[in-house]
Amino acid sequence: MSYKDDIKQHLSDYRLKKLGHLDKGVWKRKDTIYRFNHILPKKDNVVKLNILEPYRKLFYESELSQISYHKFFHHLNSSQAMCINFFFPLFIERKLEVILDIIGLSNDSVDYETACFEKESNIEKKGRRTSFDFYFKTKKGKNIYFEIKYTEYAFGKAKKDTNHKEKYKSEYSQKCSNINENFSDQDSFLTNYQLLRNLIHISKDSYVVLLYPKDNKRISKESKFAKFNLIKKEFQNHVIDLTWEELYDFSEKEIKDSKKLKTQIIEFDEKYRIKPYR
Template identity: 35%
Template sequence: MNYEEMIKSHLADYKVKKLAITAPQTWRGGKKKYHYILPADQWDLNFLSQFRAESSKWIKDKEIKLHHSFHHLNSSQAVCFNFFYPLIIEGQLSLVLKILHVEDEPIEEWAFEKIMPGGEKTNFDFYLKLKSGKEILFEIKYTERGFGKVPASETYEKQFLNVYRTMLAGKIRMEVAGYETLAKNYQLLRNIAHVEPGDKRSLVFICPENNKKLHKEYQNVLDNLVMPALHQNIHMVTWESLLKRLKIQMEAEPNNLTKLADHYREFEEKYFPFQIDLKEENEWASE
């Protein structure tokens, strides 16, 4: 059983035991039924119980566009909301800076599904802008089998020639700076295209420690395609290490963060129930 299958099996049990929903659901009109999918009209049950009411209300009030698979219990968009939005509600978003070892300074802006300026339309799962002007772009992964690719086609080749060739100039090695490289590593390079050398913008990929395919693809792109000058701006961290660090930070806070602590215990129970031996990582340049 691979990582994706292991998680989906766990989430199927979670749906029955924690949400009391037993009926499997079809996907996009297909005949096969899946136990890890919620009924589409009960998408709000994908928010964890401590902040479910606030989260679903905010989504409706702000008319946030949810992914078509948001009602899947393994939705990475749901993982993203469940991780970041409770910190926002409780006024503790600055803990994200601490667990990423970023210099603590006021956060001026945060956003989900952030579209960066320039007309290129890439949207990032989460976004932070600090008082100094520094920006942190987040790409969230969970059970995905890899980063997004695109087929060779005239449409994407025109997009490369008209948009990405310029955006990626000086960021990837000249000998591989062609359309075929972009197509094979589309999502990674599309995200990396928004990063510039210097200290004003960082890109953070968050994925499970055991989703080895994501790690392998990321490392291949970083080692073989991206110019070394940009490496300090691009990082991959694991969910497991973030949760471990967050727990330490919450315990050190003078304020009572009991509700948040309960929430992240539930977060771990839902998304990362399997015991993993954590090793020291070196994902962030300042570590």
């Protein structure tokens, strides 16, 4: 069984145990309709159950919830929902500094006014801009961008069609100063499209965190390839190759003084099954 299928089965069991007997969610492929337990019915009051209960009400009442939700947000394996379930509680409790500790910026602090989900690129000017799953700026002016993965098969590639070639020529070709010259050409950029769209945001004051489960082997391999091949050597430390297990383990040790956060992180693991000992 693949990692993705294993997690979908786990989430199907989780749903029956934690969310009760809801209708199966619908997934449509071409003209065929499928129904699965790991997908929630696409009704607003039900879809909201994808956010864990301890911080659910606070999230939907906050400005951070005013975002564009992914097409498959109602899937229990949505990486967008996973991102919110982990980072929003840390934001509310002013505990995002645990992130700075794990990425080596412990002498800095978070500017909480800048934290947001679905952060649009501020360096892209044309067409659809890159959107990061989570972002914040530090008090010392460091930009921390997050690309979150869960059961995704791979980082995205782009079709080598006229539109993408034109986008590369007019936009991205001019923003590859920190990219390894062996991968900054048009063909390589489109082959590694999602990763390179992220990595062009790296600078001396900007970091990209690639966060994924250790058992998602293909994503792990591609993340390490990004760090050690796609980016120039002088910027390698600005690509943070991080597993959910590492982040969970570190965060769990740092939030012992908050009963609510402890409850949240236990429920997070119960849902997403990423505790380090697994």
